[in-house]
Amino acid sequence: MTILGQSIPKTHLPSPSDSSSGGLGKDLLTLETVPRHHVLRLLQIARELKAAPRPGRASQWLSGLTLGLIFEKPSTRTRVSFEAGMNQLGGQALFLSSENIQLSRGESLADTALVLSRYLDGLVVRTFEQSTLEAWARHATIPVINGLTDLSHPCQALADLLTVLEHKGSLKGLKLAYLGDGNNIANSLIEAGAKVGMHVAIGCPPNYAPDPTIIESSRKEAAQTGATIDITSDPVEAARNADVLYTDVWTSMGQEEEQAQRLTALAPYQLNESLMAVAKPDAMVLHCLPAHRGEEITASVLDGPQSAVLDQAENRLHVQKAILTEWLGRPWS
Ligand code: CP
Ligand code: NVA
Numbered sequence: 254m255t256i257l258g259q260s261i262p263k264t265h266l267p268s269p270s271d272s273s274s275g276g277l278g279k280d281l282l283t284l285e286t287v288p289r290h291h292v293l294r295l296l297q298i299a300r301e302l303k304a305a306p307r308p309g310r311a312s313q314w315l316s317g318l319t320l321g322l323i324f325e326k327p328s329t330r331t332r333v334s335f336e337a338g339m340n341q342l343g344g345q346a347l348f349l350s351s352e353n354i355q356l357s358r359g360e361s362l363a364d365t366a367l368v369l370s371r372y373l374d375g376l377v378v379r380t381f382e383q384s385t386l387e388a389w390a391r392h393a394t395i396p397v398i399n400g401l402t403d404l405s406h407p408c409q410a411l412a413d414l415l416t417v418l419e420h421k422g423s424l425k426g427l428k429l430a431y432l433g434d435g436n437n438i439a440n441s442l443i444e445a446g447a448k449v450g451m452h453v454a455i456g457c458p459p460n461y462a463p464d465p466t467i468i469e470s471s472r473k474e475a476a477q478t479g480a481t482i483d484i485t486s487d488p489v490e491a492a493r494n495a496d497v498l499y500t501d502v503w504t505s506m507g508q509e510e511e512q513a514q515r516l517t518a519l520a521p522y523q524l525n526e527s528l529m530a531v532a533k534p535d536a537m538v539l540h541c542l543p544a545h546r547g548e549e550i551t552a553s554v555l556d557g558p559q560s561a562v563l564d565q566a567e568n569r570l571h572v573q574k575a576i577l578t579e580w581l582g583r584p585w586s
Pocket of ligand 1: 401543
């Protein structure tokens with residue numbers, strides 16, 4: 254398999270000739286730990302699955318397998334795209350709201366993870382702390398996939414890479430500008446850009462910068478791929494000559510009490526026509542959704558001709574089907 258000029262190994266085994274060699278690992282907790290060649294392989298599989306006829310051979314690929322989804326926060330895209338993706342691959346998905354299982358009455362995370370591992374073949378977890386996600390992964394004997402934490406959202410960033418690749422035809426050397434809160438989405442975009450050689454410029458207030466540990470580790474990866482990671486408090490500098498303009502909500506789930514101060518602090522970073530004017534004329538607009546028109550992005554930009562947010566949302570489905578085939582142990586193709 255070849256993508257972006259690189260040969261992609263079929264199995265989970267490390268390629269001895271690849272400087273980013275390494276296996277997939279049991280879990281998908283962050284993009285940082287996914288070797289570069291696997292990031293490219295996931296994008297390739299996602300494209301194949303997107304193009305695959307339905308019904309076709311993919312429709313029984315995960316037959317007999319069951320995925321659990323444990324969500325401590327609301328979700329539209331992540332929940333539905335994982336459930337639909339599992340169904341489209343012949344498996345089943347069980348949504349387990351944390352409020353409706355014994356976890357809510359004090360059963361320990363460890364016991365829950367161990368018991369669910371006896372029934373299920375994989376778990377998607379949406380939670381607050383990254384350390385809670387890590388605890389699920391530590392105790393579960395089945396693969397655990399990050400469905401969003403306060404720190405990161407790797408499935409989203411992989412879908413974003415796929416969307417840019419489809420629209421621009423490449424990733425390496427492009428400039429993605431992210432405007433606004435340096436949150437979970439920004440962190441995962443930094444990791445994603447570093448993996449594929451895409452320049453990432455974050456325009457954010459100094460108090461709302463992305464995670465410093467992620468910036469540091471991604472800069473090391475970026476040095477290998479030719480990417481750059483720039484953090485600036487000047488939104489115009491971030492957006493200048495960008496190929497991709499990206500933003501996300503100013504108040505993430507769990508931060509509702511900070512909403513008033515966030516609205517003030519982040520107002521200069523709104524993605525609007527003025528920022529569009531300094532980007533490349535054909536710059537594409539991304540937003541992971543849900544969006545707040547009139548806050549982080551204007552309606553005219555979000556709903557305008559350069560917006561690819563619906564393709565982006567759709568690509569969650571395709572990329573996560575690729576993730577499921579890889580992590581649930583039935584590699585595609
Ligand atoms: N982008 C995203 O993860 O959306 P949901 O919160 O609806 O899952
Ligand atoms: N940063 C947002 C992303 C939602 C998909 C949040 O965490 O609420």
